[in-house]
Amino acid sequence: MPWLKGKRVFVVEDEALISVMVTDMLTDIGITVIGPAATIAAGMRMAESEDMDAAILDVNVRGERIDPVAEALIKRGIPVLFATGYGEVTLASGHVAPVIDKPYTQEKLVRGLAMALGGPQQLKRSAN
Amino acid sequence: MRAQMETGDGLPERPDAETQPMSNDVIEVPENTEPLVNQVLELTELYKLTDRLYRARSLDDALDAAMDAIVSGLRCSRASILLFDHDGVMRFIAWRGLSDGYRKVFDGHTPWQAGADEPPPIFVGDINATDEPDWVKDAIRSEGIHALAFIPLTSQGKVIGKFMAYHELPHVFTANEKALAVTIARQLGFSIERARMEEARQATVRELRDSEDRFRQMSEDAPVMIWMSDQNGACLHLNRMQREFWKVSDGDVSNFDWRTTMLPDDMPRIVETMIGALTRRESITVIGQYRNATGEFRVLQTEARPRFSCSGEFLGMIGVNIDITERLAAEKALRDSQERFRLVVEASPSGMIMADGDGQILMVNANAERLFGYTRPELIGQRIDMLVPSLKRENSSDSRMAFKAQPEPVSLGTSFLALRKDGAEVPVEIGVNPIQTSEGLRVIAAIADISERKRAEAQRELLLAELNHRVKNTLAVVQSLAYRTFRKTDTIARKAFEGRLMALATAHNLLTHSNWENASLHKVAADSLQLRDEIQSRISIAGPAILLSPRAALSITLALHELFTNALKYGALSNEAGTITFHWRNDHAGSLQLEWREAAGPEVTAPAQKGFGSQLLEQTLALDLDGAVNMHYDPEGLRCIITMPLSERGGNACLG
Numbered sequence: 001m002p003w004l005k006g007k008r009v010f011v012v013e014d015e016a017l018i019s020v021m022v023t024d025m026l027t028d029i030g031i032t033v034i035g036p037a038a039t040i041a042a043g044m045r046m047a048e049s050e051d052m053d054a055a056i057l058d059v060n061v062r063g064e065r066i067d068p069v070a071e072a073l074i075k076r077g078i079p080v081l082f083a084t085g086y087g088e089v090t091l092a093s094g095h096v097a098p099v100i101d102k103p104y105t106q107e108k109l110v111r112g113l114a115m116a117l118g119g120p121q122q123l124k125r126s127a128n
Numbered sequence: 129m130r131a132q133m134e135t136g137d138g139l140p141e142r143p144d145a146e147t148q149p150m151s152n153d154v155i156e157v158p159e160n161t162e163p164l165v166n167q168v169l170e171l172t173e174l175y176k177l178t179d180r181l182y183r184a185r186s187l188d189d190a191l192d193a194a195m196d197a198i199v200s201g202l203r204c205s206r207a208s209i210l211l212f213d214h215d216g217v218m219r220f221i222a223w224r225g226l227s228d229g230y231r232k233v234f235d236g237h238t239p240w241q242a243g244a245d246e247p248p249p250i251f252v253g254d255i256n257a258t259d260e261p262d263w264v265k266d267a268i269r270s271e272g273i274h275a276l277a278f279i280p281l282t283s284q285g286k287v288i289g290k291f292m293a294y295h296e297l298p299h300v301f302t303a304n305e306k307a308l309a310v311t312i313a314r315q316l317g318f319s320i321e322r323a324r325m326e327e328a329r330q331a332t333v334r335e336l337r338d339s340e341d342r343f344r345q346m347s348e349d350a351p352v353m354i355w356m357s358d359q360n361g362a363c364l365h366l367n368r369m370q371r372e373f374w375k376v377s378d379g380d381v382s383n384f385d386w387r388t389t390m391l392p393d394d395m396p397r398i399v400e401t402m403i404g405a406l407t408r409r410e411s412i413t414v415i416g417q418y419r420n421a422t423g424e425f426r427v428l429q430t431e432a433r434p435r436f437s438c439s440g441e442f443l444g445m446i447g448v449n450i451d452i453t454e455r456l457a458a459e460k461a462l463r464d465s466q467e468r469f470r471l472v473v474e475a476s477p478s479g480m481i482m483a484d485g486d487g488q489i490l491m492v493n494a495n496a497e498r499l500f501g502y503t504r505p506e507l508i509g510q511r512i513d514m515l516v517p518s519l520k521r522e523n524s525s526d527s528r529m530a531f532k533a534q535p536e537p538v539s540l541g542t543s544f545l546a547l548r549k550d551g552a553e554v555p556v557e558i559g560v561n562p563i564q565t566s567e568g569l570r571v572i573a574a575i576a577d578i579s580e581r582k583r584a585e586a587q588r589e590l591l592l593a594e595l596n597h598r599v600k601n602t603l604a605v606v607q608s609l610a611y612r613t614f615r616k617t618d619t620i621a622r623k624a625f626e627g628r629l630m631a632l633a634t635a636h637n638l639l640t641h642s643n644w645e646n647a648s649l650h651k652v653a654a655d656s657l658q659l660r661d662e663i664q665s666r667i668s669i670a671g672p673a674i675l676l677s678p679r680a681a682l683s684i685t686l687a688l689h690e691l692f693t694n695a696l697k698y699g700a701l702s703n704e705a706g707t708i709t710f711h712w713r714n715d716h717a718g719s720l721q722l723e724w725r726e727a728a729g730p731e732v733t734a735p736a737q738k739g740f741g742s743q744l745l746e747q748t749l750a751l752d753l754d755g756a757v758n759m760h761y762d763p764e765g766l767r768c769i770i771t772m773p774l775s776e777r778g779g780n781a782c783l784g
Contacts, residue, residue: 015601021608024615060597084597103604103633105626106611 004114005030010055012036012043012069013083014062018102022056022083025106038062043069052078054117056109059084067091081116083109163304170308173201177312181319187327190319191222194291194312199224201308202277204293211281211289211320212242218289225294230271239278244287249310250278254298275299279313283321291316353428353449355386356435359442361402370449375421391417391425402432402445409434409442415452427453478574479556485569487512499556499577501549512573517547546575555582589643596640603633624693631656631689635682647681648784649674653710656688663701671712673784674720680772680780683752684722690741691724691768699766700729706765719755720774720781726765734761753780 009031013019019036026033034050037043040061047055047069055073057066059082066082071093073080080097083104091097100112173196180193191209198207206225210218218238220231240247252258253275255268268276275295280287291313301309347354353370357363363381371377376384390398394416405412411433417425432447473480479496483489492507500507500515545553557578563570607629614622634655638647653669676684688710692701700706706729712722726732735742742759745768750757755772775782 015605017605017608017612018601021604021611024611028615101633101637102600103607103629105623105630 004110004117006032007053007117008032008034008051009113010034010037010046010050010052010073010078011057012038012055012061012066013058014038014060015058018058022109025109028106029110040064040066040069044072047072047076047078054079054081054113056081056083056113070095070097079116081112083112167304170201170304173197174308174311174315177201177315181315184319184323187320187323190316190323194316194319195222195224197312197315198291198293198309201312202293202305204295206273206294207292208294209281209289209291209316210238212238212287216242218242221289227271230267233267238290240280240287240290242287244280246282246285247280247287249280249306249313251301251306252276252278253300256298272296275301277301277309279309281313281317281320283317283324288317288320353451354447355449356444356446358444359406361406361445364444373418373420373426373449373451386418389418389420391419405432405434405445426451427456476574478576481507481512481515481573481575483512483571483573484567485571490570496575499548499554499575500546501552506549515547517545517553546577555579592640592643596636599636600633603629603636627693628686628689631685632682635685638685639678639681644678646675646677646782649676649684649712649781652676652681652684653688656685657692657708657710666701666707668707668709668711670709671722672714674712674714674774675782675784677780680753683749684770687745687749687757687768687770688724690744691766694741694766695726695729698730699732700726703729706730714774714783718774720772722770722772724766724768724770726767729765731763732761732766733763 009026011019011022011026011033013022013036016038019038023033023036034052035042035046037046038061043057043061043066055069055078057070057073057080059066070080070082070091074091074093074095074097082097082099083102084099098112098115100108104112177193177197180196181190184190184193194209195207198204206223208223208226208231209221211221213219217236220226220235223231239250255265255274255276258265260268268274271294273294273296275298277293279291279293281289281291291309293309347367350367350369353373354367355363355370356365363384363386366374366376366381366384371381374384374386374389387395387399398414398416401412401414404410411431413429413431415427415429418428420426428449429452430447430449432445435443435446437443473482473491474493476493476495479499480491480493481489481496482491489507489510489512492504496507497504544556544558546556547553555578557576559574561572561574563572607626610622610625610629614625635647635652638651638655649671650669650673657667657669658664695701695706695708700708707727709725709727710722711725712720715721738746746757746759749755749770753770753772755770757771758769760767760769772781773779777783
């Protein structure tokens with residue numbers, strides 16, 4: 001997926017080992033990771049200030065919902081990909097974003113990210 | 129009547145038979161010699177007649193006496209007596225010296241109509257000198273008769289018949305004879321009247337006695353106890369049933385004191401009531417217990433009335449006793465059963481409401497009051513609709529109609545809301561039971577407040593979601609460790625590990641969706657064997673509906689992952705033409721057989737060394753499923769046969 005190379009992707013993930021893995025998975029394909037943020041507060045701060053192309057957000061961050069961070073990003077027009085163990089994500093604003101189930105492989109992560117960033121065209125390419 | 133005869137008519141005292149003054153020698157005085165003698169003779173006959181009529185015991189006796197008096201007094205050889213029958217036809221009832229033929233000819237013949245007023249007698253001195261038709265004259269002459277007398281017999285002034293005197297020769301009826309004839313007729317008429325009245329009286333007496341007998345018999349056989357008392361309340365008469373109750377013989381009734389049979393506790397009340405009835409002479413009803421002949425106390429309901437003579441004198445009481453012991457027991461049993469029913473309903477852990485077919489509330493229990501927040505009086509008589517939220521009322525009415533059309537016990541399920549008095553809506557489970565009663569359809573509804581259960585269910589779901597989240601997170605952490613470990617060194621090992629981890633996560637997802645109760649084998653297979661469409665068409669999944677336990681679902685998911693990964697790398701899915709069938713069947717002997725069969729792939733050779741995959745399959749899976757796993761490395765394609773116990777319900781696998 002050469003078109004993803006060089007993208008700046010913001011990560012919020014409270015589990016340190018998982019955030020390391022995500023960073024590895026993304027860095028391996030040439031993506032620049034912003035963060036990762038491990039709390040909602042940190043997430044909010046970076047979501048409002050950092051320059052980024054997309055965000056991968058854990059849904060439950062130390063017992064708090066990611067919704068405020070997600071809403072802030074969507075407001076800025078930044079594509080969002082949720083990573084969750086819950087299965088479903090519905091935001092209060094009604095916005096729908098792609099979701100990947102934990103645990104996920106690098107392939108699944110990249111496919112999800114491509115879907116958030118692009119659409120079916122990119123998705124198909126990424127799937128191959 | 130006898131007194132009248134003796135005094136009213138002024139007839140002489142009845143003489144003794146021995147002192148009859150007339151003797152045979154007097155009767156032998158020749159005719160026509162001395163009119164005075166005749167008169168004495170006539171008087172003697174009259175006297176004899178009167179005496180005999182007086183003694184007469186029957187109409188026949190009277191007729192016989194009259195006949196003697198006629199023949200002797202009127203000195204004729206023949207005579208007859210005729211009376212009108214019920215149809216007003218003059219019939220011979222007594223005769224002397226008349227042939228059958230003569231009586232036949234003149235039967236019914238009369239100069240007077242029945243009931244005519246006191247007509248004069250007719251004396252015919254010589255039949256040849258009359259204007260009678262010839263056949264009459266011929267008939268009379270051929271009987272050897274020349275003179276006849278027709279003397280009417282009357283009763284209360286009306287003709288009831290006649291007597292006839294016949295002479296063989298023409299005869300001149302003297303004034304004395306005529307007077308004697310009329311006197312005899314009067315006596316006879318009077319006797320007949322008396323005999324008839326006596327007959328009627330006796331018939332009446334007989335009838336009365338019959339009717340009394342009938343009533344006595346009726347009272348005697350009546351299926352209730354009947355008694356009669358005197359003014360003081362002592363027994364006069366007890367019918368059979370009453371006598372048998374106390375075992376009193378008919379002769380002992382007057383000595384029997386019924387008061388001794390009363391239950392001592394009842395005595396004051398019953399005695400007071402009876403004394404009141406006797407003194408006030410009024411009807412009463414009283415219930416009490418009396419000891420019967422076997423010593424058992426029975427409950428008798430007494431209905432008594434005062435009885436009076438024709439002249440209004442108070443004679444005592446008459447009453448019936450009805451044994452109501454069984455009836456009272458039955459009533460009590462019914463009351464007890466109703467009470468038990470009420471207690472059961474009251475103690476029911478559900479809210480209970482009984483309504484009629486139109487939805488009107490007839491009864492509620494304490495739990496229903498609690499559940500709906502109304503008091504009992506606020507519910508009784510109201511419509512059941514008041515307990516249903518307004519949005520549901522129409523449905524409620526519809527289902528009531530349907531229920532009425534076909535009443536049978538139904539569980540209406542758990543999707544109902546009950547409307548409380550405070551306006552709150554409570555989730556409830558409702559079961560309804562129809563009861564056909566003599567008063568029509570009754571519906572009993574058991575209503576359970578399930579808000580607690582619903583809350584618990586929601587809580588459980590939340591916990592499961594949380595658990596799932598943690599499990600997935602843990603899997604992700606494990607995965608991240610593996611990722612780091614194998615990142616630069618062994619991509620193949622990493623991917624194999626990741627694949628297994630993902631398979632495990634898939635199974636977890638599936639189980640979370642079914643609340644960790646069970647998972648369909650179809651779903652497990654479909655989720656485990658997900659791939660791109662072009663490969664998907666080369667895989668066939670089929671078998672009966674089977675539910676797997678969480679443990680079996682996880683094991684089979686991992687097994688399928690291993691088989692699938694192997695097929696992609698080396699087996700049927702490693703070329704463009706190979707196919708896989710994953711079929712299972714119920715062998716109807718308690719086992720489920722699953723078969724993984726590959727075909728049209730590269731030629732298969734048994735592996736020289738077993739890897740983790742086949743170990744997982746052959747050992748772990750067999751252990752987890754409590755079954756057997758057999759791998760067959762057929763050259764045309766790999767076959768894996770899994771056999772595991774199948775049960776009706778529960779277990780690792782059951783019929784879905």
